Amino acid sequence: MIDRSPxxxxxxxxxxxxxxxxxxxxxxxxQVRFDAVSAVDGLDLAIPAGGSVALVGRNGAGKSTTLRVLxxxxxxxxxxxxxxxxxxxxxxxxxxxxxxxxxxxxxLIPRATPWEHxxxxxxxxxxxxxxxxxxxxxxxxxLAQAAHRVTAGFSHGxxxxxxxxxxxxxxxxxxxxDEPFDGVxxxxxxxxxxxxxxxxxDGSSVLVSTHLLNLAVRxxxxxxxLRAGRVVAAAPADDLSGEAGAEQYRxxxx
Numbered sequence: 001m002i003d004r005s006p007x008x009x010x011x012x013x014x015x016x017x018x019x020x021x022x023x024x025x026x027x028x029x030x031q032v033r034f035d036a037v038s039a040v041d042g043l044d045l046a047i048p049a050g051g052s053v054a055l056v057g058r059n060g061a062g063k064s065t066t067l068r069v070l071x072x073x074x075x076x077x078x079x080x081x082x083x084x085x086x087x088x089x090x091x092x093x094x095x096x097x098x099x100x101x102x103x104x105x106x107x108l109i110p111r112a113t114p115w116e117h118x119x120x121x122x123x124x125x126x127x128x129x130x131x132x133x134x135x136x137x138x139x140x141x142x143l144a145q146a147a148h149r150v151t152a153g154f155s156h157g158x159x160x161x162x163x164x165x166x167x168x169x170x171x172x173x174x175x176x177x178d179e180p181f182d183g184v185x186x187x188x189x190x191x192x193x194x195x196x197x198x199x200x201x202d203g204s205s206v207l208v209s210t211h212l213l214n215l216a217v218r219x220x221x222x223x224x225x226l227r228a229g230r231v232v233a234a235a236p237a238d239d240l241s242g243e244a245g246a247e248q249y250r251x252x253x254x
Contacts, residue, residue, distance in 0.1 A: 023082075024049050024205040025070065025174055030079035032065050032229075039065040041229040043079070045207075049173075052196060052206040054216035054237060057226035058253055063209035064104045065229075067178045070207065071101035084173045097125075100172035102163040104179045104209070110152035114143055114162050117151070118169060125170050137165045141191045156183040164192055168199060175199050178209045193219055213249055217241045225252050 023046035030043040040062040047053050055063040068074035069081055072092030081088045084098035109117065115134070122130040138144045141161045151159060164180050180192050196206050196219050210216050216223055217237040225233040225240075232252050240249050 022048060024051075024084055025207060026080070026082040027066075027070070028080040030066065030069065030081060031077045032062070032069060032074065033077045038229050040069075043226075043229075043231060045224065047174075047205040047207060049203045049205055050200050051222070052200050052208070052220040053222045053224055054220040055207065055209045055224050055226060056211065056213055056216045056240075056249070059211065060228075061226035062229040063211075063226055064178050066226075067101070067176045067207065067209050068103075070174070071099055071103075071176055072096050073101070073103075098173040099176060100167035100170060100174070101176045102160075102167040102178055102180055104182075107163055107166075108151045108154075108159055111150050113146075113148045113150055114138060114165070115147045117162065117166055121166055121169055127170060130169075133169065137169065140195070141165050142187060157185055157188055160184050161188045161191070164195065168195055171199075171202065171204070173204055175204050175206045177207070179211070180208065181210055181212055181215050189215065196220070213240060213246060217245070225249065227253055 025045060025047040027043055027045040030040050031038070032040040043062070043066060045053065055066060057063055065074065069076050070083060070088065072088050072095050076089060083095040086095040086098065088095040118134040135144070138147050141164065143158065143161060143165065146154070146158065151162065154162070160180060160182060161184060164177060167177060168175060181189055184192065196208065199206055206220065208216060208219050217240050220237050223235060223237045223240050224231055239245060
């Protein structure tokens with residue numbers, strides 16, 4: 001059974017509150033090119049506090065590239081990208097203080113345990129009284145028994161779950177989850193969906209990238225369909241639910 005009690009506060013410094021009408025994630029005309037290849041071409045995206053958007057599309061549609069730019073990992077070729085009012089290109093370090101990022105691959109230290117990962121994250125972010133939050137998240141994601149095992153022996157699904165935990169650990173204003181459901185068992189999927197709901201209820205802006213449409217519409221309020229780096233549709237997630245929504249989605253990707 002999923003525990004639906006509120007997440008404990010990790011004791012992070014106050015980063016302020018945001019008006020629900022203000023775009024905490026504000027992307028305008030984003031372009032990302034790799035030599036002659038255009039990975040993202042003119043993307044516009046706005047997510048208010050408490051809002052959630054799923055980026056959906058085939059592999060190579062530009063979903064992961066968009067999240068990497070927002071996370072400050074990859075520079076944009078052109079366009080404006082702001083997180084919590086901060087220009088990511090001009091001050092990526094300041095922007096990262098407001099984001100939690102689960103990359104699509106990698107991100108874990110093979111010879112470190114989950115507890116050591118959380119301890120390092122707490123030190124780097126200056127968290128206070130973080131231990132209860134760490135234990136709670138590990139329990140929710142069924143990682144408590146593996147808290148002191150090195151991640152080199154983890155299955156792919158266990159690594160995905162830990163990456164989600166690390167992204168949400170400091171209660172960021174913006175939660176970026178790239179393929180968080182890939183290879184994850186049903187209990188892990190439910191824990192991730194529940195976490196997204198909690199974060200939204202707490203006022204965080206959530207952006208989920210996935211090629212799994214059925215989970216995208218469960219996780220988020222809005223869906224943005226990408227094809228070849230461009231937005232081909234944006235609609236309430238419910239519009240893409242069920243068989244009718246799946247058929248519409250297939251037509252958009254054709």
